Amino acid sequence: MIAPTTDPVLSSNSAAPLTQYSPDINPEALNEKVIVIVGGSNGIGASLVELCCQNSAYVCIGDIDTSRGEALSRKCLEKWPAISDPALPPKPPRATFHHVDVTDYQSVVTLFDRTFQIYKRIDHVVVTAGSMETGENWFDQKLSLQSVRQAPSTKDLDVNLIGSMYVTRVASVYLRHNRGPGVDRSILLFSCAAGFKETPGVSPYQVAKHGVQGLMRSLRPYFPSPYNHNLRINTICPWMTDSRSSLTKKVEDRWAKEGLPVSTLEEVARVSAAVLTDDSLNGTSMYVEGGRAWEIEANLDRLEPQWLGEEPSRTLALGQKVLNEAWAA
Numbered sequence: 114m115i116a117p118t119t120d121p122v123l124s125s126n127s128a129a130p131l132t133q134y135s136p137d138i139n140p141e142a143l144n145e146k147v148i149v150i151v152g153g154s155n156g157i158g159a160s161l162v163e164l165c166c167q168n169s170a171y172v173c174i175g176d177i178d179t180s181r182g183e184a185l186s187r188k189c190l191e192k193w194p195a196i197s198d199p200a201l202p203p204k205p206p207r208a209t210f211h212h213v214d215v216t217d218y219q220s221v222v223t224l225f226d227r228t229f230q231i232y233k234r235i236d237h238v239v240v241t242a243g244s245m246e247t248g249e250n251w252f253d254q255k256l257s258l259q260s261v262r263q264a265p266s267t268k269d270l271d272v273n274l275i276g277s278m279y280v281t282r283v284a285s286v287y288l289r290h291n292r293g294p295g296v297d298r299s300i301l302l303f304s305c306a307a308g309f310k311e312t313p314g315v316s317p318y319q320v321a322k323h324g325v326q327g328l329m330r331s332l333r334p335y336f337p338s339p340y341n342h343n344l345r346i347n348t349i350c351p352w353m354t355d356s357r358s359s360l361t362k363k364v365e366d367r368w369a370k371e372g373l374p375v376s377t378l379e380e381v382a383r384v385s386a387a388v389l390t391d392d393s394l395n396g397t398s399m400y401v402e403g404g405r406a407w408e409i410e411a412n413l414d415r416l417e418p419q420w421l422g423e424e425p426s427r428t429l430a431l432g433q434k435v436l437n438e439a440w441a442a
Contacts, residue, residue: 133405133406133407134384134399134405134406134407134408136383136384136386136387136388136406137387138168138386138387138390138391139390140168142168142390142391143165143168143169143170143386143390144168144169144170145169145170145171146165146170146171146236146237146390147170147171147172147173147228147232147234147235147236147237148165148170148171148172148173148235148236148237148238148239148389149172149173149175149224149225149228149235149237149238149239149284150162150165150172150173150174150175150239150241151175151176151213151215151224151238151239151240151241151242151276151280152175152176152215152240152241152242152243152303153172153174153175153176153182153185153239153241154174154176154177154178154179154181154182154185154210155176155178155181155356156241156354156356156378157241157303157351157354157356157378157381157382157385158174158176158239158241158242159181159185159378160378160379160381160382161239161241161382161385161386162174162185162189162208163185163188163189163382164379164382164383164386165386166189166192166193166207166208167192167193168386169193171195171205171206171207171208171232172189172207172208172209173208173209173210173211173224173227173228173231173232174186174208174209174210174211175210175211175212175213175224176210176212176213176242177212177213177214177215177242179210179212182210182212183210185208185210186208186209186210189207189208190206190207190208193207194207195207205231205232206231209227209228209231211223211224211227211228215240215242215272215275215276215277215279215280216271216272216275216276216279218279218283221276221279221280221283222283225283225284225287228287229287229290233291234290234291234292235284235287235288235298236288236296236297236298236299237288237298237299237300237301237389237390238280238281238284238288238299238300238301239300239301239303239385239389240276240277240280240281240300240301240302240303241303242272242273242276242277242280242303243272243273243303244268244269244271244272244273244318245269245315245318246266246268246269246315246317246318249265249266250314250316251265251316251317252316265317266317267317269315269317269318269321270317270320270321272321273318273321273322273324273325274320274321274322274324274325274328277302277303277324277325277328278328281300281302281328281332281346284300285300285336285342285344288300288342288344289342289343289344297345297390297392298343298344298345299344299345299346299347299389299392300336300344300345300346300347301346301347301348301349301385301388301389302325302328302329302346302347302348302349303325303348303349303351304322304323304325304326304329304348304349304350304398305322305350305351305352306350306351306352306400306402307319307322307323308322308323308325308326308348308350308398309323309326309350309398309400309409325348326348326350326398329346329347329348329396329398330396332346333346333395333396334396334437336395337395345392345394345395346395346396347388347394347395347396347397347398347399348397348398348399349381349384349385349388349398349399349401350398350399350400350401350409351376351381351401351402352374352376352400352401352402352403353368353373353374353375353376353402354375354376354377354378354381355375355376355377355378356378374402374403374404374405375403376401376402376403376404377404380401380404381401381404384399384401384406396410397410397411398410417429
């Protein structure tokens with residue numbers, strides 16, 4: 114169970130300026146839920162796997178890292194076994210692992226097929242799988258007329274953006290089945306601070322994370338409709354976490370010298386679980402810094418007349434209304 118904080122906070126849906134988001138979760142919110150965590154073998158994903166299993170959820174870990182994924186699955190089975198009533202059919206395993214490559218569409222489909230076969234339904238899907246190749250700068254000033262002929266790696270784009278789109282597409286179908294009335298279903302995508310702030314030197318990574326934000330924003334008015342998918346979709350935008358293995362020692366030393374905040378994996382997982390299980394949240398982006406979180410989408414909307422101007426903001430709103438109604442028709 115995630116302990117509630119005592120500081121009062123405004124609703125993430127409030128039109129007023131937002132204060133710190135308080136990650137709170139009902140003790141029953143994860144109980145018996147079936148959650149697919151893609152990228153769950155390591156880092157934040159692994160912490161979220163443990164948090165969900167600890168709170169009696171069933172978790173399918175999908176990852177390319179088979180050894181760590183299988184070890185984590187065994188750990189969850191041992192620490193939080195699903196105890197069955199002898200008079201009832203046996204419960205499914207608390208955790209399972211399935212190898213998945215998010216850049217391979219059929220691999221993603223197979224992951225959901227296997228999860229559905231074991232658990233008969235899926236309640237929530239989380240995409241934490243990510244890649245940051247810091248060794249190659251697409252726009253390095255040292256590029257020459259000869260070296261620019263060699264195509265750069267697209268791994269960051271393929272994993273972070275295309276992989277998120279593949280999982281979201283497949284998840285949107287599987288989440289609709291074996292649902293029952295009044296049952297909440299959601300997708301939680303991982304962007305990061307680079308999804309809304311510039312990060313020098315990792316252009317493909319930043320483009321991909323902006324794309325994840327765009328994916329969520331494109332679907333948040335469409336997914337919740339009862340006549341479409343009736344799903345929620347949100348993003349988590351962590352800043353620096355203690356899984357920062359891709360950073361140079363120079364950056365880490367400077368970060369520590371300046372006293373800048375670092376979130377633990379558990380803190381980001383706690384915010385993620387709260388967003389995952391709060392059925393009032395759709396279309397939100399939680400910026401996580403030093404274990405604290407703020408929802409940024411409502412403030413972007415609230416302050417639009419200030420940063421865009423009142424007249425263009427009114428015109429834009431009318432045009433968006435026309436586009437949305439035309440596409441809905």
